[in-house]
Amino acid sequence: MAKEKEGTLLVVDDNRSILAAVQLLMGNYFARVVTLPSPNQLLTTLRREPVDVILLDMNFSAGINTGNEGFYWLQEIHRNYPDIKVVLFTAYADIDLAVRAMRDGAVDFVVKPWDNERLVAALQGAYNLSRSQREVKQLKEIKRELTNEEPMFWGTSPAMARIRELVEKVAATDANILITGENGTGKEMLAREIHRRSARRRELMVPVDMGALPETLFESELFGHVKGAFTDARADRAGKFEVANHGTLFLDEIGNLPPHLQSKLLTALQSGRIFRVGSNTPVTVDIRLISATNRDLYKMVEQGAFREDLLYRINTIHIDLPPLRQRREDILPLAGEFLHRYAARYAKHIDGFDAEAAREMEAYPWAGNIRELQHTVEKAVILCDGPMITPSTLLLRPTEAPSPAESDVTTLDEMERSMIARAMERCGGNMTEVARQLGITRQTLYNKIKRYGL
Structure with a gap:
């Protein structure tokens, strides 16, 4: 035909x-x-x-x-x-x-x-x-209409005050920024705040989860492809770089990018040009790069697992987000924000947390940081039948976890969560190694991390 x-x-x-x-x-x-x-x-x-x-x-x-x-x-x-x-x-x-x-x-x-x-x-x-490029424009308009961004919660801790001061200085520039911190500390939320304060705020911030991106789709996802470039390429498709043109590209979990793909990313960042898979026509792109990771990239450079020149390219400004246990004065105000949001979503009339629930939250280690707190409050709002959230609806686990031999874990979900948490601690946040030790794919691992609030 x-x-x-x-x-x-x-x-x-x-x-x-x-x-x-x-x-x-x-x-x-x-x-x-x-x-x-x-x-x-x-x-x-x-x-x-x-x-x-x-x-x-x-x-x-x-x-x-x-x-x-x-x-x-x-x-x-x-x-x-x-x-x-x-x-x-x-x-x-x-x-x-x-x-x-x-x-x-x-x-x-x-x-x-x-x-x-x-x-x-x-x-x-x-x-x-x-x-x-016309399709990219249309896609940007659709995404802009659908985007409903959560506001940044700064809190009152000295550590977050220093970060806020730094963000106010660098957001308006085009400097590349590296955000580090444990899982669940709000790295993507901070990236969105930086974009919102930048001169590119009228364009999109396009997030890419590098940890969940299969190696075989890396070039197609980031750089796009033309029709017929490979078996499933039934039409031309713009990549994330083109969609983010004149805006911000957010590369989450950049520490999980294999070395042989790091060089391709570096080439695109240095030249400001990308080639769609199957095409020899260069496409000029203008993006502001924000990257995030929970890994120690400097240590990875020493081990030969991360390119030093790529680290310097993405790391003009470095922001390290503290874990929630190091900013305990922010726990209750943050929990209050989540309570207000989820009470409205689930049409519940809840006044707040009772004294005992508040004490438990302030003492809890929050290994999953803000993400775990958010999931905990949402669950509590769903379970709550009265005007106050109590410890019985918070369902926080004991802070002194028993050893595996003595564990009284009673559900498969709790056992799985415990196994993943221990593997993450043992592997220092190396998600590839965590997935290998657990015998699951990285995508499955990320799905479970989100499910359990780790």
Whole structure:
């Protein structure tokens, strides 16, 4: 079955024979091909015609072959219609013109007399880029409408006051930021707060869980792919870098990225360009990078498990979030925030925590940090039938856990949670090793960590 033709191509050239030849050729690939023998009506035509790609000659005045006319009209197109992709056309194979054309925003450069396959590839590539970027824009609008971000809870502890002061200084810059801290300390929430305070706040913050991303999908997820790049690539797809363009890319659990993929990430960050899988056309991206991990990246560098040059690239500013047990003055206010949220969600009329429940929460170690506290309060709200939450609805585990031999764990869920918690402590937060020791996949491990609030 023949592929349905899409898009509108505008060809601007003072040679009518060339216009006729290109129109005949490209009519097989574009839904519409419009021609102009002079650029003087170019902007008028663009106001009237929805155009995706322009093939623009570089010289129109007899005896003048500098290409300046082409560059002038290229600038006018970008100034008035920045989403339209331009391929430049010239009879003079001048590499300097090619370099300048690409620098000034042309997506490609074709020399006359042209090779049909080369011309078709250049114009189709330009159209695919135009369509992909349009889809990215639409996706951003949809995500923006659906996003319901939770506000940052700073608390009153001195440690969080220092972090807040640092965030106020660096958020407005484009400095790359590395956030470290135990699981559940609120690394993604802090990343969202930094994005919210930045000059990029009107664009998206796009999160990527590097720990749950299969190695085989790394390039496709981050850089995108073109149709036919691999078996399941049934259509062009933008990657996370493109979706985050002009916004913030948040790479969570970056310490879990294998060394052979670290180099590909570093190349993209250094060059500011990515290549979709199956494509040789570079896509320029402008992102602010925030990364997070619960691992010691400096120790990993010493062990050869993390690239030193990548660490320096992502670590312009380092923010270490303290565990909840080191900011106990924030436990009850934070629990109050969660109580208010979940009481509204489940239509419960609950006034607060009774004195004994408050004492238990303040004394509890909160190994799962804020995430565990949040899940505990949600569960308590669901179970609570009165005006106050009591220890019987909090259901906190004993702080002095018995040894496995003496354990009185009575449910499989509690046994599994205990096993995962001990493995995480034993492996120092190395999730790959935790999953290996437990005999499960990393994705299954992450699902269970979220389920148990670890």
